[in-house]
Structure formats: C-alpha cells, structure tokens
Amino acid sequence: MSATPAPVATEKTTIESLTRERGDAVARLDPAEQAMLDKQVRATQIEMLYANLGTAFGGQMLGTLLVALTVYAEFPLWAVALWAFASIANQVSRLLLLRLYNRAAPSADEAPRWGTYWLIGAVLSGVLWSSTLWLFFSPDAPQQQIVLMSLLVSICGVAVAITSMHLPSYYAFLFATLLPVIARYVWAGGRYDLLIAFIVTVLMVALWRVGRNFNALIDRALRSRYANEVLSRRMEVQNVELSRARDRADQASRAKSQFFAAASHDLRQPLHAMGLFAAALSAKAREPEVANLVTSISSSVEALEGLFNELLDISKIDSGKVKPEITDVSVTALFDRLRMDFEPEAFDRGLAFRMRARSAWVRSDPVLLERILRNLISNAMRYTKSGGVLVSTRVRRGILRFEVWDTGMGIAADDQARIFEEFVQLANAERDRRKGLGLGLSIVQRLAALLKHPVGLASRPGRGTVFRIDVPTGRAPVVRATATRTERSHADLGGRCILVIDDEASIVDGMAALLGSWGAQTMIAGKGEEAMAQIAARTAPPDLIIADYQLRDGEIGPEVVAAVRKHFGFDIPAILVTGSATPERLEEARDLGHHLLLKPVMPAKLRTLIQFKLQEGSTTAG
Numbered sequence: 001m002s003a004t005p006a007p008v009a010t011e012k013t014t015i016e017s018l019t020r021e022r023g024d025a026v027a028r029l030d031p032a033e034q035a036m037l038d039k040q041v042r043a044t045q046i047e048m049l050y051a052n053l054g055t056a057f058g059g060q061m062l063g064t065l066l067v068a069l070t071v072y073a074e075f076p077l078w079a080v081a082l083w084a085f086a087s088i089a090n091q092v093s094r095l096l097l098l099r100l101y102n103r104a105a106p107s108a109d110e111a112p113r114w115g116t117y118w119l120i121g122a123v124l125s126g127v128l129w130s131s132t133l134w135l136f137f138s139p140d141a142p143q144q145q146i147v148l149m150s151l152l153v154s155i156c157g158v159a160v161a162i163t164s165m166h167l168p169s170y171y172a173f174l175f176a177t178l179l180p181v182i183a184r185y186v187w188a189g190g191r192y193d194l195l196i197a198f199i200v201t202v203l204m205v206a207l208w209r210v211g212r213n214f215n216a217l218i219d220r221a222l223r224s225r226y227a228n229e230v231l232s233r234r235m236e237v238q239n240v241e242l243s244r245a246r247d248r249a250d251q252a253s254r255a256k257s258q259f260f261a262a263a264s265h266d267l268r269q270p271l272h273a274m275g276l277f278a279a280a281l282s283a284k285a286r287e288p289e290v291a292n293l294v295t296s297i298s299s300s301v302e303a304l305e306g307l308f309n310e311l312l313d314i315s316k317i318d319s320g321k322v323k324p325e326i327t328d329v330s331v332t333a334l335f336d337r338l339r340m341d342f343e344p345e346a347f348d349r350g351l352a353f354r355m356r357a358r359s360a361w362v363r364s365d366p367v368l369l370e371r372i373l374r375n376l377i378s379n380a381m382r383y384t385k386s387g388g389v390l391v392s393t394r395v396r397r398g399i400l401r402f403e404v405w406d407t408g409m410g411i412a413a414d415d416q417a418r419i420f421e422e423f424v425q426l427a428n429a430e431r432d433r434r435k436g437l438g439l440g441l442s443i444v445q446r447l448a449a450l451l452k453h454p455v456g457l458a459s460r461p462g463r464g465t466v467f468r469i470d471v472p473t474g475r476a477p478v479v480r481a482t483a484t485r486t487e488r489s490h491a492d493l494g495g496r497c498i499l500v501i502d503d504e505a506s507i508v509d510g511m512a513a514l515l516g517s518w519g520a521q522t523m524i525a526g527k528g529e530e531a532m533a534q535i536a537a538r539t540a541p542p543d544l545i546i547a548d549y550q551l552r553d554g555e556i557g558p559e560v561v562a563a564v565r566k567h568f569g570f571d572i573p574a575i576l577v578t579g580s581a582t583p584e585r586l587e588e589a590r591d592l593g594h595h596l597l598l599k600p601v602m603p604a605k606l607r608t609l610i611q612f613k614l615q616e617g618s619t620t621a622g
Contacts, residue, residue: 041226043111045115045166048165049115049166056094061091067087070136071144079135083136115168118166119168126176130152133180134184137184149200152178153203160214167211171208174208324450324451327364331361331362331400334357335355335357340590344608344611351386358400364472368451375444384464388407391404399473408465409461410461410464412461420444498545499531502546502548502551504548518607525560527552528560528563531560535567544573545561548578549577557577561576574592574613
C-alpha cells in the first residue's frame with residue numbers, strides 16, 4: 001500500500017500558511033494604516049450587527065408570543081402580561097436604536113459607542129429570556145418547561161449567525177440567557193434537574209466555541225479585505241503596474257476560498273463531538289422532558305452542520321472559485337461509490353434502492369458530477385416514504401442520461417421551476433430541519449450549469465418524480481464492477497464488540513459513550529500499537545472496526561485495520577471516518593471494502609451503517 005499524505009496535518013498547515021499570508025498583508029501597513037484598519041473592521045462588524053436587527057426583532061417578538069401562550073393558563077395573568085410588556089418594550093427600544101443609528105450614520109471613530117448600546121440591549125434581552133425559567137418554572141408541567149427550554153436553545157443558536165460578528169454582544173447575550181437557566185436547575189437540585197443543567201452547560205460551551213470561531217473567520221476576512229484595499233490604493237498612488245495589483249487581488253481571493261475550506265475542518269471537529277455526546281445523553285435520559293431536550297440539541301447540531309456545508313458550497317460556486325476538471329469518468333466506479341453510501345440509508349428507511357449502470361464512460365468532472373447525483377438521490381430518499389429509489393442510465397445520441405426515479409409525493413407542474421430556488425421546500429411548510437434546508441437542488445442547478453450538463457425533471461403528483469441529467473459520453477477501455485449485498489438486519493448491538501481507533505480524546509470519549517449506550521462492548525486505541533495490544537489477549541476478533549483515517553505520526557487507519565485483519569486471518573468489517581473525502585480516498589476505501597464517513601458523523605447514520613456492516617460481515621462469515 002502506498003503512503004498517503006496526512007490530511008489533517010495538511011489542513012492545519014494550510015490554515016496556518018493562509019493566516020500568515022493575511023498577516024503579511026496587514027504587516028505591510030504602517031502604524032497609521034493599522035489603526036485605521038482596526039477601526040474599519042470594528043465599524044463593519046457593528047454595521048453587520050445592526051443590519052441583522054430586523055431579523056432578530058421578528059424572532060424575539062414571535063418568541064415572546066409563544067412564551068405568553070405557553071404559561072398564561074398556569075400563572076397569574078398580570079405576571080405574564082408584565083413580562084411580555086417588558087420584552088416587547090425592550091425590542092421596540094432596539095428598533096428605535098436602529099433608527100437613530102441609520103440617521104446618525106456613525107463614522108469608524110463613533111461606531112464603538114453604538115456597539116456598547118447594542119451590548120446593553122443584548123444583556124437586557126438575555127436576562128428577560130432567562131427570567132422565564134425563574135418566573136414561570138413549574139415542575140408539575142414538564143411540557144411547558146420543554147417549550148421554554150426549546151425556545152431558549154433556538155434563540156441562542158440563531159444568535160450565532162445574528163450577533164457573533166460582534167463578540168462582546170454575543171457573549172453578553174449567550175451568558176445572560178443560559179447561565180441563569182443553569183443556576184435555576186442547579187437550584188432545583190433534583191437528579192434530572194442536575195442532568196439538564198449539565199446538558200445546557202455543554203451546549204453553552206459549544207455555542208461559545210462556534211461563535212468564537214465564526215467571529216474569527218469574519219474578522220480575518222474583513223482584515224484581509226481592508227488591507228488589500230489599502231495596498232491597492234497605495235500601489236495606485238505609486239503607479240505600480242496594474243497587472244501585479246490584479247494578480248495580488250486574485251491571489252487574495254483564492255486564499256480566502258482556501259482558508260474557509262480548510263477552516264471547515266476545525267469547525268467540524270466540535271460538531272462531531274457534540275453529536276456523539278448528545279446521542280449518548282439521549283440513551284441515558286429516562287424522563288420525557290430530558291429526552292426531548294437532548295433530541296432538540298441533536299437536531300440543532302445536524303441543522304447547523306448541514307447549513308454550514310451547503311452555504312459554503314453555494315458561496316464557492318457563486319464566487320467562481322469552483323473550476324471543473326473535465327476527464328473521462330467511469331460510470332461503474334461512480335455508481336459503486338454511491339451504492340456504498342446510500343444502501344445503508346435506504347436500508348434504514350425501509351426503501352428499495354436499485355442502481356442500473358451501463359459499462360460506460362462520460363466526460364465530466366468526477367467530483368462535481370458525483371455531488372450532483374448525491375444531492376438528487378438524497379432528495380429522492382428524503383421525500384419517499386414507501387416504495388423505493390432507482391438510479392439508472394441510458395444512451396441517447398452520444399449523450400449518457402442519468403435518471404433518478406422515486407415513488408414519492410411528486411411535484412405539481414406550477415412548482416417544478418421553484419424547487420431549484422434556494423430554501424424552497426414544497427413538502428416542508430413547517431420548516432422541519434430534518435428534511436434538509438432547501439439548498440440541495442439549488443446546488444444541483446449551479447453545478448450542472450457550470451458543467452454544461454442539462455438538467456430536467458418529470459413528475460406526477462402522488463406517483464413520483466424523475467430527475468434527468470445529460471452528460472457527454474467518454475472513451476476508456478477499462479470498466480471495474482463491484483458486487484453488492486442486499487441482505488439487511490436490524491439486529492441490536494448488545495454483545496457486539498467494536499474496536500475504535502482515533503487519536504482525538506473528545507472523539508474517543510464520545511464514541512465510547514455512544515456505543516456503550518447502544519449496548520456494544522468497546523475497545524479503545526489511539527494508534528496501531530495500542531490496537532494490537534488490545535486484541536493480543538483476545539481469542540475472538542472484534543465484530544467491527546471504526547477507525548479514523550489519519551492518526552498520529554503519519555499512521556493511517558487502513559494500515560491498522562489491515563494489521564488487525566491479518567492477526568485474526570479474515571476480513572473484519574470496517575468503517576473509516578475522515579474529515580476530507582477526496583476521490584482518491586473514496587477509491588481506496590472501495591478497494592479495501594471499507595465504508596467511508598465524513599465528519600461530523602451524525603449518530604443515526606452511524607448506527608445504521610454499523611448495523612449494515614455487521615449484517616454484511618455475518619453474511620460473509622456464513
């Protein structure tokens with residue numbers, strides 16, 4: 001097996017190098033320019049803060065109404081009315097503040113004062129929201145407490161996008177909202193009250209880290225932007241060649257896209273750990289209100305991860321940073337990779353999943369074409385409750401047509417053009433984030449236009465839908481095919497032994513807690529040597545291996561899996577977890593018979609794949 005570069009180390013090195021490049025651009029400014037740059041960055045952050053006030057106002061008013069409707073029947077009407085009046089008055093005062101801000105049009109020197117005004121309002125808002133669990137706390141009404149806690153969690157999650165560009169205001173609101181909630185449940189002192197306090201503490205720390213990272217990305221982007229503007233003006237004054245200035249601007253733009261792509265790895269790690277811990281807590285929670293709260297946290301993590309990925313993709317495409325690399329693509333190999341990912345999901349949903357591939361080659365970008373098909377298949381499965389999904393191909397005059405069929409609810413003729421717009425979900429009027437964010441088909445349309453692959457659809461309401469994409473045929477002599485197994489089992493994990501190999505302490509702890517809550521026996525190792533020591537005293541092999549792709553000191557997961565398999569003399573089922581699913585890595589996993597999961601791994605998808613691999617392993621052993 002050839003050595004593979006360490007992806008995690010490479011991503012960290014890329015982030016550090018890009019940060020140094022941005023630092024070099026800023027370092028070229030003189031002290032006066034540096035001071036002006038700091039003022040401009042602060043003023044822009046505060047301007048972004050006020051620009052979001054309209055969205056924040058609508059959400060706060062809706063939340064106030066929901067709280068009043070939830071508690072008015074259990075508590076004195078005058079107390080509910082007084083709290084609602086204080087909340088509405090606070091929000092109206094912030095609208096007046098926005099009007100004064102727009103009228104004043106403050107300069108960069110005056111902006112910090114307006115940031116202080118916002119911070120004071122953020123503290124007042126946080127105190128008013130947290131006061132609901134002190135004023136309207138009723139141990140005998142758990143449904144009411146679930147509604148209040150869900151509102152607080154949702155408001156704090158939205159605050160990441162609305163206020164974290166101004167870190168003092170974000171911290172003030174987050175801690176003013178959640179610290180009193182933690183204190184209230186600690187004060188109650190019951191077993192489950194303390195468990196809720198712990199869960200909210202974990203959530204608060206996670207939101208603090210996500211907000212801090214998001215703020216750092218915005219701060220770096222703004223500093224790079226203003227530094228480049230200052231340098232461009234200086235070069236114009238000095239009559240520097242226009243071509244050199246254009247090259248630097250292009251380089252800065254490329255660096256920005258690369259920076260966000262590399263930084264996504266650091267943001268995925270805490271999301272991955274949060275998902276594992278939330279799922280483990282869910283298995284231990286016995287009270288319905290606690291279980292519902294943990295479920296809300298898990299749903300928020302999934303929605304945040306999905307929104308982050310899809311918005312990043314759309315941003316890259318729209319900015320012109322995605323450049324197709326057209327080559328000959330094997331349809332068989334492409335379908336093999338899709339089958340490995342979607343067979344377990346279809347198995348979990350109780351759907352039939354079939355793929356009919358011709359032994360053909362097409363001319364396209366392999367990564368972008370695969371992303372298009374993945375989005376179409378995911379969309380088909382999401383809206384198909386019974387029946388199944390079929391992915392097929394047909395040749396038409398030098399064109400290979402990919403078709404994704406489903407037996408879902410179908411799409412009315414008047415709505416067929418709208419579904420390619422951002423955030424449009426025809427069957428999700430309640431905006432359930434478990435059904436996605438309405439960006440998948442928008443990404444399909446953008447990528448298809450970039451590749452010049454026409455996309456079409458046909459649908460009959462109540463009968464199903466078929467999406468089609470036409471790709472020019474290619475020429476290549478080699479076709480590789482893989483066999484798939486269709487047997488499924490929903491066997492429990494009780495009594496199963498799973499070997500987990502990962503060098504991240506938080507991931508290991510979360511994985512051990514999660515697998516243990518599912519009844520599995522776990523063996524933990526941080527590297528190959530520890531894994532071999534774990535199995536040395538065993539006569540029976542583990543039922544499954546879950547390994548991180550990149551370990552310390554240049555060691556990779558597939559090498560450790562191969563060593564464990566050699567020790568026991570047969571192919572133990574294995575799952576690889578990675579933060580970067582490159583085409584080469586997908587090909588390597590397919591050749592080794594592994595399934596590949598991209599961080600952050602959602603617990604439901606992990607359990608489904610574990611059951612699928614265990615069934616696959618038992619069939620092979622039999």
